[in-house]
Amino acid sequence: MSAASPHKKKHGASAPEAAGSAFVEIHRRGLMLVLSSPSGAGKTSISRALLARDPLLQMSVSATTRPKRPGEVPGVDYHFVSPDEFNLMVNRGEFLEYAKVFGNYYGTPRGPVEAALSGGRDVLFDIDWQGTQQLEASAPKDLVTVFILPPSTRELERRLHSRAQDSHEEVAKRMAKAADELSHWPEYHYVLVNHELEKTIPQVEAILQAERLRRERQLGLHEFVKALREGQ
Numbered sequence: 001m002s003a004a005s006p007h008k009k010k011h012g013a014s015a016p017e018a019a020g021s022a023f024v025e026i027h028r029r030g031l032m033l034v035l036s037s038p039s040g041a042g043k044t045s046i047s048r049a050l051l052a053r054d055p056l057l058q059m060s061v062s063a064t065t066r067p068k069r070p071g072e073v074p075g076v077d078y079h080f081v082s083p084d085e086f087n088l089m090v091n092r093g094e095f096l097e098y099a100k101v102f103g104n105y106y107g108t109p110r111g112p113v114e115a116a117l118s119g120g121r122d123v124l125f126d127i128d129w130q131g132t133q134q135l136e137a138s139a140p141k142d143l144v145t146v147f148i149l150p151p152s153t154r155e156l157e158r159r160l161h162s163r164a165q166d167s168h169e170e171v172a173k174r175m176a177k178a179a180d181e182l183s184h185w186p187e188y189h190y191v192l193v194n195h196e197l198e199k200t201i202p203q204v205e206a207i208l209q210a211e212r213l214r215r216e217r218q219l220g221l222h223e224f225v226k227a228l229r230e231g232q
């Protein structure tokens, strides 16, 4: 096909035209990329790097009843709410999923996720296995799940201490739950060991790129190929 040909496919913001015409646009439905791991394995670090590099990816900002950590920004890291507010949100059906983790409640607000997916944008979730199971039950087709393993138990504990944001008591609570969390790895589509962030981040990006190309997520392929077969 020459550069001057009118029969080129169009991407991006251009308006789609009727099937069978020279121009057939391939749209994509967004996907839900879930990262889970025992606390301290690296989900937050990986998420920040992915978000900084990929404009089509947005974070699902959870609501939580846990206290804010130093440096966390309300509305960016979490929506920090009281137990009463959380209950109200549950009763109003505002959560796509919610769960109790380490004695606090965490939930995924429904609205921003639905808007992103239908707009062809992908959503990144840092949620635990309980939330992942709920999403698996309600939206299996949109879901891509990744479990992050730490290189060792000792390194996990070192990372939790190095983050220096939780008390010794909180770190002990998270370490005590780690074995339990780890037992859920077989429920995930992909499993990675986070040795070095410089390697783990491109691995998660590769998963995202490949999943975006899944046939089922690309809308308009039938029309596109039909047009090709008709010589357009």
Ligand SMILES: Nc1nc2c(ncn2[C@@H]2O[C@H](COP(=O)(O)OP(=O)(O)O)[C@@H](O)[C@H]2O)c(=O)[nH]1
Binding pocket: 036, 037, 038, 039, 040, 044, 062, 063, 066, 097, 098, 099, 101, 102, 106, 107, 108, 126, 127, 128, 129, 130, 131, 132, 174
């Ligand atoms: N089910 C569910 N889990 C969440 C949600 N938000 C965060 N979590 C999980 O809650 C756990 C504790 O998160 P956090 O308090 O930020 O501690 P961290 O994992 O040590 O950084 C982690 O396993 C998160 O993945 C949510 O909206 N739903």
Ligand SMILES: Nc1ncnc2c1ncn2[C@@H]1O[C@H](COP(=O)(O)OP(=O)(O)O)[C@@H](O)[C@H]1O
Binding pocket: 037, 038, 039, 040, 041, 042, 043, 044, 045, 046, 159, 160, 162, 163, 164, 194, 195, 196, 197
């Ligand atoms: N591959 C890695 N090598 C060394 N330190 C890491 C690695 N990944 C994350 N960390 C560090 O470990 C600590 C916990 O990581 P974080 O991303 O907060 O984990 P999570 O969100 O899973 O609880 C942070 O201090 C982070 O900088």
